[in-house]
Amino acid sequence: MITPPEISWVAIAPDLALAIGAALVLLVDVQWKPAPRVLGWLVGAILAVGAGLTILQWEQGADALASGDTESLVAFSGLITMDGFAIFSRFVLIAATGLGLAAGWRFVVSLGRRGAEATALVLLATTGFSLMVAANNLVMLFLGLEVGSIALYVLAGLARERRESEEAAIKYFLLGSFASAVFIYGVALIYAGTGSFEILGIRQHLNDFVISSPAVIYIGIGLVVAGLGFKVSAAPFHTWAPDVYQGAPAGLVGYMAAVAKVAGFAAIARILLTAFSDLADTWLPVVAGISVLSMVLGSVLALVQGDVRRLLAYSGVAHAGFIMTGVVGGATDGVLFYLAIYAIQLVGAFAVVAVVSGPDGAGSSLEEYRGLGRRSPLLAGAFTILLLGMGGLPITSGFVAKFGVFTDAWAQGYQWLVIVAVIASVVAFAFYIRVIVVMYMDDAGDEQPLRVGPERWVLALAVGATILWGIFPSSLLDLAADALPI
Amino acid sequence: MLTALILLPVAAAIVVALIPGRRREIHLPLGIALSVMPLALAGYLFWVFEPAAGFQYVVDVPWYEPWGIAWNLGVDGISLPMVVLTTLLVPIALAASTTITNRTKEFVMYTLLLEAGMIGAFLALDLFLFFVFFEAMLIPMYFIIGIWGTERRIYAAVKFFIYTAFGSALMLAAIIGLALTYASQEGSASFALSDLAGLDLSVGTERMFFAAFAIAFAIKVPLFPFHTWLPDAHVEAPTAGSVLLAAVLLKLGTYGLLRFNLSLFPDASVDAIPIMAILAVVGIIYGAVVAIVQPDLKKLVAYSSVSHLGFIVLGTFALTSGGLQGAVIQNVNHGLTTGALFLLVGMIYDRRHTKKIADFGGLQKTVPLLAGFFLFMTFASIGLPGLNGFVGEFLVLIGSYPALPSFTVIAALGVVLAAIYLLWAYERVFTGVPDKEENSVLSDLSGREIALLVPIAVLIVVIGLYPKLLLDKITPSTEAVLDRIVEQTDYTMPEPGRIGDVFVAGDE
Numbered sequence: 001m002i003t004p005p006e007i008s009w010v011a012i013a014p015d016l017a018l019a020i021g022a023a024l025v026l027l028v029d030v031q032w033k034p035a036p037r038v039l040g041w042l043v044g045a046i047l048a049v050g051a052g053l054t055i056l057q058w059e060q061g062a063d064a065l066a067s068g069d070t071e072s073l074v075a076f077s078g079l080i081t082m083d084g085f086a087i088f089s090r091f092v093l094i095a096a097t098g099l100g101l102a103a104g105w106r107f108v109v110s111l112g113r114r115g116a117e118a119t120a121l122v123l124l125a126t127t128g129f130s131l132m133v134a135a136n137n138l139v140m141l142f143l144g145l146e147v148g149s150i151a152l153y154v155l156a157g158l159a160r161e162r163r164e165s166e167e168a169a170i171k172y173f174l175l176g177s178f179a180s181a182v183f184i185y186g187v188a189l190i191y192a193g194t195g196s197f198e199i200l201g202i203r204q205h206l207n208d209f210v211i212s213s214p215a216v217i218y219i220g221i222g223l224v225v226a227g228l229g230f231k232v233s234a235a236p237f238h239t240w241a242p243d244v245y246q247g248a249p250a251g252l253v254g255y256m257a258a259v260a261k262v263a264g265f266a267a268i269a270r271i272l273l274t275a276f277s278d279l280a281d282t283w284l285p286v287v288a289g290i291s292v293l294s295m296v297l298g299s300v301l302a303l304v305q306g307d308v309r310r311l312l313a314y315s316g317v318a319h320a321g322f323i324m325t326g327v328v329g330g331a332t333d334g335v336l337f338y339l340a341i342y343a344i345q346l347v348g349a350f351a352v353v354a355v356v357s358g359p360d361g362a363g364s365s366l367e368e369y370r371g372l373g374r375r376s377p378l379l380a381g382a383f384t385i386l387l388l389g390m391g392g393l394p395i396t397s398g399f400v401a402k403f404g405v406f407t408d409a410w411a412q413g414y415q416w417l418v419i420v421a422v423i424a425s426v427v428a429f430a431f432y433i434r435v436i437v438v439m440y441m442d443d444a445g446d447e448q449p450l451r452v453g454p455e456r457w458v459l460a461l462a463v464g465a466t467i468l469w470g471i472f473p474s475s476l477l478d479l480a481a482d483a484l485p486i
Numbered sequence: 487m488l489t490a491l492i493l494l495p496v497a498a499a500i501v502v503a504l505i506p507g508r509r510r511e512i513h514l515p516l517g518i519a520l521s522v523m524p525l526a527l528a529g530y531l532f533w534v535f536e537p538a539a540g541f542q543y544v545v546d547v548p549w550y551e552p553w554g555i556a557w558n559l560g561v562d563g564i565s566l567p568m569v570v571l572t573t574l575l576v577p578i579a580l581a582a583s584t585t586i587t588n589r590t591k592e593f594v595m596y597t598l599l600l601e602a603g604m605i606g607a608f609l610a611l612d613l614f615l616f617f618v619f620f621e622a623m624l625i626p627m628y629f630i631i632g633i634w635g636t637e638r639r640i641y642a643a644v645k646f647f648i649y650t651a652f653g654s655a656l657m658l659a660a661i662i663g664l665a666l667t668y669a670s671q672e673g674s675a676s677f678a679l680s681d682l683a684g685l686d687l688s689v690g691t692e693r694m695f696f697a698a699f700a701i702a703f704a705i706k707v708p709l710f711p712f713h714t715w716l717p718d719a720h721v722e723a724p725t726a727g728s729v730l731l732a733a734v735l736l737k738l739g740t741y742g743l744l745r746f747n748l749s750l751f752p753d754a755s756v757d758a759i760p761i762m763a764i765l766a767v768v769g770i771i772y773g774a775v776v777a778i779v780q781p782d783l784k785k786l787v788a789y790s791s792v793s794h795l796g797f798i799v800l801g802t803f804a805l806t807s808g809g810l811q812g813a814v815i816q817n818v819n820h821g822l823t824t825g826a827l828f829l830l831v832g833m834i835y836d837r838r839h840t841k842k843i844a845d846f847g848g849l850q851k852t853v854p855l856l857a858g859f860f861l862f863m864t865f866a867s868i869g870l871p872g873l874n875g876f877v878g879e880f881l882v883l884i885g886s887y888p889a890l891p892s893f894t895v896i897a898a899l900g901v902v903l904a905a906i907y908l909l910w911a912y913e914r915v916f917t918g919v920p921d922k923e924e925n926s927v928l929s930d931l932s933g934r935e936i937a938l939l940v941p942i943a944v945l946i947v948v949i950g951l952y953p954k955l956l957l958d959k960i961t962p963s964t965e966a967v968l969d970r971i972v973e974q975t976d977y978t979m980p981e982p983g984r985i986g987d988v989f990v991a992g993d994e
Contacts, residue, residue, distance in 0.1 A: 393621060394619075399618070410666055415663065429651050
């Protein structure tokens with residue numbers, strides 16, 4: 001006899017708010033055909049409600065975590081948790097959504113009647129990923145992943161008048177589905193090996209029993225990491241990233257890349273560090289290998305890109321490698337801090353791209369940035385700070401983030417990984433600097449200042465966060481340190 | 487007070503930033519006026535500084551406690567002269583930049599931010615904080631070279647950036663390693679220099695960390711195999727950039743070796759004496775020989791830096807009183823004389839728009855004042871007795887001799903070579919008959935230019951005639967460094983290793 005799962009409205013309140021909000025946006029659009037402005041306020045309100053509910057969850061979760069009461073943090077018969085880790089990641093996702101939509105708002109408006117669809121898709125994608133980071137069950141995690149990913153595939157193809165956008169969507173969809181299949185196969189093997197889908201159940205099983213033939217589990221872990229590695233564009237699963245970043249509508253790429261990275265890494269960290277912490281000796285070298293490959297490949301390939309979006313895509317590969325060093329380091333706070341920082345910077349950087357190459361434009365050759373320092377000094381200044389932040393220059397938050405994950409990895413005994421990582425960071429500087437050179441040290445062909453729309457708020461926030469958390473990182477670091485997985 | 491010293495230039499940069507861009511004419515004067523404030527504060531600091539008290543005016547505010555990083559500042563006899571030098575040269579460098587007409591506002595801002603970074607790096611007693619300043623100052627310098635430099639400026643700026651960033655990346659890894667070793671030994675996290683200096687490290691680890699720090703600083707100095715970025719950066723940089731680069735930024739390398747390598751890794755430092763001494767001497771001779779054949783006046787001064795800084799490294803790793811005193815005082819001297827030489831080259835360039843030595847000749851006739859100042863600075867750089875260079879080089883040589891006699895003898899050749907390349911350059915540029923039309927119609931130094939050079943010249947003479955003024959402040963700190971090394975290692979100082987004391991005592 002099947003017992004219906006008990007319902008915990010608190011655990012899914014923010015996700016529910018976002019999902020209902022998505023439906024609301026579509027209904028309102030059909031019924032009243034509101035002006036873009038109204039739609040904007042509506043989405044803003046939905047996101048604010050989602051963020052508010054997330055903060056409420058944090059208050060509740062913090063008490064339960066502090067009292068060591070893991071029971072009350074798991075809801076829906078073990079499907080969903082509301083531990084600090086989930087809530088922190090969820091908040092980052094919602095924040096990135098707000099910023100990402102603001103950055104892409106001109107694109108949404110330019111879609112006309114389809115703008116509401118785009119907004120609803122964005123909200124649904126965030127819902128999916130938000131469930132994914134809160135999943136305590138691998139099947140639940142897969143469902144969240146698919147809800148989010150499918151929405152992203154559609155978003156990549158939204159500018160369907162352009163061939164690049166279609167190409168990006170198809171490529172993303174085909175490779176993404178393949179990665180999902182790999183992931184679910186891995187989940188099946190893990191189930192075969194441990195008899196459980198639940199993160200906590202798997203950990204319990206590995207704790208209680210000596211596994212006589214662990215190969216099934218090992219392969220399962222490998223496939224799961226490969227599937228998620230695709231989502232976060234870690235090498236060697238990164239090949240889709242440059243084309244998708246380049247083809248998808250400029251305004252939304254930042255959002256798409258940021259949420260996929262946040263959710264993917266949250267899932268990787270949760271699965272590896274919670275479920276399979278006992279098998280760390282097995283997966284550590286593999287993850288370290290992926291990390292090195294991503295850092296080296298990403299940094300070196302980014303050097304030769306002539307297109308800012310492709311450059312940011314490859315830099316994203318390198319960042320995936322840096323975040324992996326945090327996973328190797330075994331501390332979730334380093335990973336979470338890095339994710340939060342990087343998500344904001346990424347959305348900010350693509351807001352600049354959206355301004356420079358137009359909201360739905362394809363490509364963004366480095367040439368377009370020539371002399372930007374003269375054309376639009378503030379825009380160029382913001383981009384410079386964001387790039388340096390991504391590069392990890394001290395007094396930006398990027399440095400604190402890198403420092404955190406490197407320290408964790410060193411403490412874990414992976415000194416060689418840290419040395420490779422610091423050298424990769426220098427190489428990474430070289431290409432960020434290249435963009436800055438073009439912006440400041442060459443004369444502009446076109447002196448006309450660029451028109452900046454709502455992107456300015458995104459940039460102000462992103463730059464502010466980059467500098468403030470670079471100088472006073474403790475507020476966010478403390479939160480990240482409290483955001484422990486169960 | 488030290489915090490104020492760092493924040494003043496930042497505040498000044500913000501003030502300049504707030505002035506609207508169209509009011510071009512006031513950015514530079516305002517920047518100069520504001521940059522005098524840190525100078526006044528540094529002068530006061532110099533006045534009230536107690537030589538015997540070790541680190542003073544220490545500020546220690548936790549920054550992020552779980553990691554043990556702190557806003558930890560302090561000044562001692564080694565950093566004090568550098569801070570004063572920095573604050574002195576920034577207004578001078580700014581005042582020498584009237585030829586910069588495009589994007590003046592940004593130029594002033596970057597220079598002031600650079601000043602804050604340099605002062606911060608000299609004052610930081612927390613390794614994390616030091617690293618932050620050390621890296622952060624790359625960006626303003628990078629922009630100064632890259633935007634206001636000459637033709638190949640971008641190449642030079644990127645080369646400068648990548649070289650330095652590479653070195654400091656390794657240093658970052660070593661800093662992380664050190665802090666984690668401390669955490670595992672003591673159970674609490676800290677990046678404070680005083681905490682980390684007391685660590686027990688295995689021989690291998692200590693040597694590795696020493697190497698990481700040494701490479702970072704050797705690139706900055708730059709020591710011989712790492713020097714190739716320097717001539718490019720200097721030649722392409724605008725005058726103010728060259729002055730600050732030579733006078734202060736490079737000193738971070740020698741300062742870092744003295745402050746961090748010697749006190750964090752005493753054993754490895756003692757073991758590394760031969761290597762560092764060889765690199766230093768090779769740098770001295772190589773820099774001098776290459777300087778002789780330079781056709782470009784600015785490049786000549788740049789290579790002379792490579793040579794002179796070799797002396798500082800030699801003195802540092804001689805590990806004797808005289809050597810260390812000489813190293814610190816030579817840090818100041820080189821900053822003054824080379825800074826002034828770059829100023830003068832800049833002034834010549836402003837008049838003739840060329841730096842090629844062959845384009846000149848007989849300038850003495852047309853610009854006697856400029857020639858006079860150039861000759862004066864040349865003498866100071868060569869180390870004529872009575873001027874500052876003599877004191878520094880003499881101390882270095884006399885301090886190094888007991889420890890490293892053969893190296894010292896070779897290094898002394900560098901002094902002779904310096905006389906050759908500088909005087910020969912002077913001869914080709916200034917003496918003779920002005921046989922080229924353009925050279926006979928140049929205007930001599932203006933009042934503003936004289937006002938820039940006179941303070942430097944006065945300091946050169948003061949240090950040359952009365953080095954006690956500086957040595958009194960420096961000596962207790964350098965002796966403390968030496969005492970630590972003697973105490974922590976089985977290093978025995980060669981007799982008469984403490985000759986510097988005799989020198990100071992005899993002066994009284």
